[in-house]
Amino acid sequence: QKEVEQNSGPLSVPEGAIASLNCTYSDRGSQSFFWYRQYSGKSPELIMFIYSNGDKEDGRFTAQLNKASQYVSLLIRDSQPSDSATYLCAVNTGGFKTIFGAGTRLFVKA
Amino acid sequence: GAVVSQHPSRVICKSGTSVKIECRSLDFQATTMFWYRQFPKQSLMLMATSNEGSKATYEQGVEKDKFLINHASLTLSTLTVTSAHPEDSSFYICSARGGARQETQYFGPGTRLLVL
Numbered sequence: 001q002k003e004v005e006q007n008s009g010p011l012s013v014p015e016g017a018i019a020s021l022n023c024t025y026s027d028r029g030s031q032s033f034f035w036y037r038q039y040s041g042k043s044p045e046l047i048m049f050i051y052s053n054g055d056k057e058d059g060r061f062t063a064q065l066n067k068a069s070q071y072v073s074l075l076i077r078d079s080q081p082s083d084s085a086t087y088l089c090a091v092n093t094g095g096f097k098t099i100f101g102a103g104t105r106l107f108v109k110a
Numbered sequence: 111g112a113v114v115s116q117h118p119s120r121v122i123c124k125s126g127t128s129v130k131i132e133c134r135s136l137d138f139q140a141t142t143m144f145w146y147r148q149f150p151k152q153s154l155m156l157m158a159t160s161n162e163g164s165k166a167t168y169e170q171g172v173e174k175d176k177f178l179i180n181h182a183s184l185t186l187s188t189l190t191v192t193s194a195h196p197e198d199s200s201f202y203i204c205s206a207r208g209g210a211r212q213e214t215q216y217f218g219p220g221t222r223l224l225v226l
Contacts, residue, residue, distance in 0.1 A: 030212075031213075032213045034214065034215075036217075041201075042219070042220070043201075043203045043217040043218060043220040044154070044203075044217045045217065046112075046214065046215075046216060046217075047188050049211070049214060070128055088154070091216070092213045094213070096159055096161075097156075097159065098207075098213070098215055100153070100154050100156075102153040103153060
């Protein structure tokens, strides 16, 4: 089992819809959770981080964390074509290393 | 805040030469820096982790004599690809963690290396 798992996609949603991106992790001791966005040919950029169970909202983005189920998700409301990118889930267990998932490709159709 | 720069952004070199890539944290002190490599349409691959003033820790399968990492200060790390070959052509990305949120990694813009 991979340490951080994501569906590779592509996930295709129409413009204006809600895009839901999911991630599971294997280490129950994980403490910090991150979502990065990576456009084609560019480096990843941090979108959100979440530490506590529940929801955290920032603009059109909502991160959801469920430590009991070892599950973290990212919702993008009112999806725009400019949201089309690969979304990386990352998990830190408190040590030096943050484990990245392979990413989910999102396409938002105009 | 939390800006990481990389230089150069793009480099083309001949096979057998060495290339140095710089990674700087511009507005925070980076306790740890990471070097990744990414081939087209593939995932990030962690190459090594470095802490200021100490030797880098390389991931399995990454040749430390080929990819020399120097983390000379809390704001600068360098990656030198020695005796580069065409198969070393890739997108090299550094990231740094430190500052207010110690566990958060911030990425540089990446360096695209093409070895002819």
